[in-house]
Amino acid sequence: MNNDLEKYSDYELFKLLSNGRESEYVFKEIYRRYSGRVYTYCRKFLGNREDAMDVFQDTFIKFYESSKQEREMTNLPAFLLRIARNLCLNSLRLRKNSVELKDYMKIENANEIREQTELLNLIQNALTNLPTELREIFILREYQGMSYQEIAEFLGISMSNVKIRIFRAKEKLREILQPYISELSKL
Amino acid sequence: MAEKDVAQMIIEYLDGELPPNEEHYLFAVLSDNEEFRNLMREHLTLSRSIKTDLQSYQPPESATHHIFNSLGFTSTLPISKSSTAFPNIKEGNVSLWQKVKLPLFFSFVSAVLTFFATYFILNSLNTSKVEKVQAIVQTPPKIVVISESDEKPRPLESTKVSNNIQIVKEDTKSSNLLAENPTSTNYGLILDHSTNVNRGNDLSVRTLLNNKQSSDLIPLESLPYSPFMSNFVTSKSEQSFGVLVRHLTSWSFPDPDVPSTLGSGLSNVSLGIYFSQWDNVRFGIEIGKEPFGQRFKNIEEGVELLYEQKPTIYWAGVAFDYTFPYNLLKQNYLRPYITFLAGGSQVGGPLIKGLSGIRFKPANSPFDFFLGLEGSLLFYQNQGRFYSTQKFGLTYGMCIIF
Incomplete structure (x- = not known):
């Protein structure tokens, strides 16, 4: 059964999970397929590793719990990301209310930065400085590979709104990173 | 079009979202404007940099463990195919052959070594004792x-x-x-x-x-034990086979304060088949399943993290068992024994076990009960580093001899 699950579509897997058949193996197959995407989303959205891990874990636990409810699954990764998004936004709200925690996380980030390549760290840092709505749309586009149309559906906003936000996000990032990017683009 | 519109078109073009009918206009502007070309290069560089970043984000193993534990799944081991950490203790979609191939390999190596060691030891015992007046x-x-x-x-x-x-x-x-x-x-x-x-x-x-x-x-x-006994006796008897089952109750060092991740079926149990051509020497194969505490370091995203887990691991090995040929008390058939087991586990490294205790086997009875102490030493590897786990505790069980 385990090996055969790779051949199943998302729709079929969710159906099996809802019916409680081989739920452990089915869940693990879904996890195998999308854990990377969900974790990247959380990691990029929240910037902080610890928060991202918490949200990532909660996402899959909530997903498993919600799979027991009757629903028609049309887009499994989007469903997972929607859960992750809500949890990320909650996490950000909590973070705003905790100055001490925020300071602590900055220190953690500072430790991590030393270990990573410079430009990627700069991108991550620049990303965390973007307003939430711009950061979110940038992550969906660049790290989740969603099309503009998919982003519009995912966030429930118009296409023109998506285009404007993506433009603003990328322009903002480019401005922050320009000294480095202009050097690299000349190579 | 305004400058802002061209910049937005560049981004849409790089994202593959620019309508074809607007591409001609954009190319015309780019061919004519150095500043926009530079802008396009910069956005392209940014996109490329982000794409290299995509590969570095995989969920940490500990998060995977936490999720599976929380959902009550029997395995908390990582199943992500792209994950490189702890590739050797994946369980989720691992076939039975993958689970047992390493233990079998180590068992085979141990079997060969044990055979030769046993052969030479017993050979020397036989020549020095059985043929003499005893x-x-x-x-x-x-x-x-x-x-x-x-x-x-x-x-x-x-x-x-x-x-x-x-x-x-x-x-x-x-x-x-x-x-x-x-x-x-x-x-x-x-x-x-x-x-x-x-x-x-x-x-x-x-x-x-x-x-x-x-x-x-x-x-x-x-015969009752005598401190003046000059020789151990290895009297010959008929060939016999025994099926052994024993329970393991032991403490792990390290012993992380996390729940053990129980696999399906029984754990803390060992099954074995023993062969004997002598009354107090036998050897066989044992297969067991028990949790081992593990504490190791993982480097994730450039950060060194300490992990703790207690996975339930399959192991197998070849055992050499020696029962001392004297009773601890007269006629009560209580005799001390020692067992040495060498083999491997599904986490890839070798496993060594040493047991000693008391055996109760009435004469002419097919049943053999035992209670003893067991020490285990398990080696495993993660991200190129070797780690070990020790276990120590009680073991008890029985062997039915045919």
Whole structure:
């Protein structure tokens, strides 16, 4: 059964999970397929590793719990990301209310930065400085590979709104990173 | 179009979202404007940099463990195919062959080594003892009193009652007795009913065999322990097989404060098949499943993280078992034993186990019960580093001998 699950579509897997058949193996197959995407989303959205891990874990636990409810699954990764998004936004709200925690996380980030390549760290840092709505749309586009149309559906906003936000996000990032990017683009 | 619109078109173009009918306009502007070309290069560089960043984000193993544990799944081991951390203890979609191939490999290597070691050891035992005249000698010797009734013992004179049984004086030195019977190859005891005291007599192997039904006879290996015993006896018996099952109750070092991740089926159990051609030496194969605490370091996203987990691991090994040929107490069939097991586990590294304890096996009974202490040493590897886990605890079980 385990090996055969790779051949199943998302729709079929969710159906099996809802019916409680081989739920452990089915869940693990879904996890195998999308854990990377969900974790990247959380990691990029929240910037902080610890928060991202918490949200990532909660996402899959909530997903498993919600799979027991009757629903028609049309887009499994989007469903997972929607859960992750809500949890990320909650996490950000909590973070705003905790100055001490925020300071602590900055220190953690500072430790991590030393270990990573410079430009990627700069991108991550620049990303965390973007307003939430711009950061979110940038992550969906660049790290989740969603099309503009998919982003519009995912966030429930118009296409023109998506285009404007993506433009603003990328322009903002480019401005922050320009000294480095202009050097690299000349190579 | 305004400058802002061109910049937005560049981004849409790089994202593959610019309508084809607007591409001509964009190219025309780009061919004419150095500033926009630079802007496009910069956005392209940014996109490329982000794409290299995509590869570095995989969920940490600990997060995977936490999720699976929370959902009550039997395995908390990572299943992400792209994950490189702990590739050797994946369980979720791992076939049975993948689970057992490493233990089997180590078992095979151990089997070969154990075979040669056992062969040479037993060979030396056989040549040095079985072929010689043997006796377990108590000093001062209290041997050789025979009584066929509950009456008082007969006079302690040396009397030959048959070709094979000889009564000698109680104070006769065993060495003299041995000297008088150079053809004897083995010795046993005869119970003196009159005094209900266990006394000894020399018996040839043939006599012992001829009197198997006699409750007077006590097998040679059950002779009471004597600190002056000069040799261990490895008397030959018929070939036998035994099926062993035992329970393991042990503490792990390190012992992380996390729940053990129980796999499906029984755990803390070992099953084995043993073969013996001797009364107190046997060897066999054991397969077991038990949790091992693990504490190791993982480097994720450039950060060194300490992980703790307690996965339930399959192991297998070849065992060498030796039972000391004397009772701890008279006639209660309690004998000390030691077992050495070498093999491998599904986490890739070798596994060594040492056991010692007490065995209870009544004569002529197919059942063999044991209780002892067990120490284990497991090696495993993660991200190129070797780690070890020690376990120590109790083990008990039984072996049915066929």
